[in-house]
Amino acid sequence: MRRFRAVAGAAVAAALLATTTACGGGSPTGGDADASPRTLTYWASNQGPNLEADRKVLEPELRKFEERTGITVELEVVPWPDLLNRIMAATTSGQGPDVLNIGNTWSSSLQATGALLPWDEGNLARIGGRERFVEAAFASTGTAGRAPAAVPLYSMAYALYYNKKMFADAGVTRPPATWDELVATGKRLSGNGRWALGAEGSNLSNNIHQVFVLGKQHGADFFDAQGRPDFTSDGAVAAVKQYVDLMATHRIVAPGNAEYAQNQSLSDFAKGRTAMVLWQAAATTFASQGMDDNEWGVAPAPVRSGAPGRGRNVNSMVSGVNLAVFENTDNLDGALEFVEFMTSDEEQRILCGRYGSVPPVKAAQDGPAFDRPELRVLRDTLATSAAPLPQVPSESQFETVVGTAVKNLFAAAASGDAVTTESVRAELDKAQRQMPRQ
Template sequence: MKARSALVAVAGLAVIGLALQGCSSNGTSASGAGNLDGKGKTINVMIAANSIYPTEQKQWFQDVSAQFQKETGAKVAFETFATANDELTKIQTSVLSGQGPDLYDLGTTFTPTAYSTGAFVKLTDADWAKVGGRDRFVPATLGISGPDEKNEVGIPFLSRPFVMAYNKDLLAAAGIDKPATTWDGLTDQAKKLTSGDVHGMAVAYADSFDPWKFVWAMSIQAGNPILDLNAKKAQIDDPATKKAYQTYFDWMTKDKVVDPAAIGWKNAQAIAAFANGKAAFLPMVSSSSQVTLDKSAVAGKYAYAVMPTVPPGETSNPDGGKPASSIISGDNMVVAKYSKNQDLTFALVKMLTSSENQVKYTKTFGDLPTNADAAKQIEQGNASLAPILASGSKAVGTPFSGAWGDTQLALVNVVVQSIPSLSKGSVSSSELESRLKAAQATAQASLDKAK
């Protein structure tokens, strides 16, 4: 199914989702994993494929199922999605059919889409108790669980505020004390740091998730939230957003601070380039990169910093602009209303968000815990995480609207459609304007239909 068709369909799923409530079942009645009998049952989980640590993720799947089977008798089966479009299409298919995974592990920006369908459990006090209580979690990670505290569907699983890594040795050799705090300043530094086969930045232009985050950050820093929910108006064709795309493309074409091969890079390849000492800056990266970098050629030679919070063309945030360092980023788990094993599913979430399992997950994959106790354990004695925690404190949530999924894909699609022009050396202003108008129409149509 085409991305737009899938998204337009999802925008109208709220009524269908509500109709599925009559088909839902609470499964077993006990609330604690120790009292549940899951023998012969399987809990199905949908989760993003980990392109950076695929082998470790496969082992984690096995370990989770073995632990849960030991505790409850039930097995856990995992299914993965590779792109945001796959993620949204799976939600749509499950909602329409009333069957599918019991549990979804969604990127935080897709929580509004899941919420808008009405097909996922709206968490009551009793539901929160089943996963150990709402106060079990770091407060900031609850920021995009729902439109407000009384209407939440998302249970925080992972936190990954975005930052940039930088090569301390390369900056020192160029006489640069620290990374710039404005995007223009960072571009200037990247120019000074580009020489031979070493480039100023490592950027993954072909990644399915990263490109829109740059554009959104620069736009909101300039005062454009992309979706104005009060006016119910999409604003992708705003001059601030055009400037954001131009800046992002110019790094490749005009400024030449990015390896030309980056046109085809995914996130893992950008991290690899930085890890090999071939880039001075690695923007839009999370703590998950630490696992790779600490075993690489730049081990002990890199640090993290908050990304620029001042938009291109400015020396400070204009009126209405927010100094956003990152989206409120991570994963939320949502439980399907159609699941016949809801209590077992909540028990699985409780297990996965335990302090012990969260610490283990962070040490394996690098993503930060949402469990408050686990977060304290990880933070102690790890000074390198300070900029990541600082970024988390300055993070801003994407608009909580069922139209955001469609909007997010529209933002990425502008980059996807521009790749051929990028590979030839430039993206013309007219080309960009045409693609922004198409993305604007897609976002506005979804916003008009959103509940």
């Protein structure tokens, strides 16, 4: 582990640690490469079906980097439920890695701690410049008007995955394009121990992703123009109620899904227990659970009416993983060299190809690996109809408190309690009162 001084944003870090549950000493100096340490520590996020799968993907690439540079990379793959708390603890304890993966939705929150290296024009020039990256991916790298806190590494978007056989058995000829169609189709698919749609009511991040998109479709952003929480607007309330009503009113989501956490809905889908799931870059997970590619199809996530696009027809958040450097690394040159390696055209094709994600580097998107039906849908969604989650310092608290509000409402629905506009507004009001004062 590298040691670095405590940052000025320690109060921000402490506030985040109080509310979040997640997805080397010395100053950085230049100098010639021979004077720099020959080791880097890297915290990678869990991208594959398990931690061992990630090590099998990453370790050959890290050895390649060592052969080219003489720098050894000490790898730790950190599970998503632990990653944010581990990062925040590192910003306050003075111990952390040189380079790390972060969920792109956390960029502004982590930027506010002051612990991450700003990617100013000089640092961006070291890796080829901002213009190499897809603009949608760069929109989730930090607060507007400030140097980014990270650079994009893997890009993803949400899509609707469906079981072809279950659709055919129910006489459904095409995937639903609107929410009304999804509910109507869902009622035809539910029954005999099977359910139309999978959800993860105890997965706070997934709850936020879904209700944020529905909020955009209802004209709500959850934050006002000054970055203040606005969780109880009519649009925000309608978005949360619409999502929970898939279980509470329409009964196309199994009540047991209220207790589901990370990836449990994907397992049900792969085993034929549910006919549809809204997820991001799911192909590798399906394959790891024994599902053949020809058993499932993929389509853009639903909108209220018309076709996906900007404004109220946003149908995905900009999902993905960013790569960041702790500002007080004692091997800044090596860390920048590592980021350059990981975001190179060559490595982007290799890593994104193995993880089934969309390369955020434009030049890496060519080739058959990224021309499969799933990747075409995800790539088009990112380019035309995805929006970044609010890039505000309190974003990670937002994920926790509103994600928990949705979890509580799913629990009520699973218990048979009525989910009303008033009960939704009350949960969101409670969530808003837990946010830090601006």
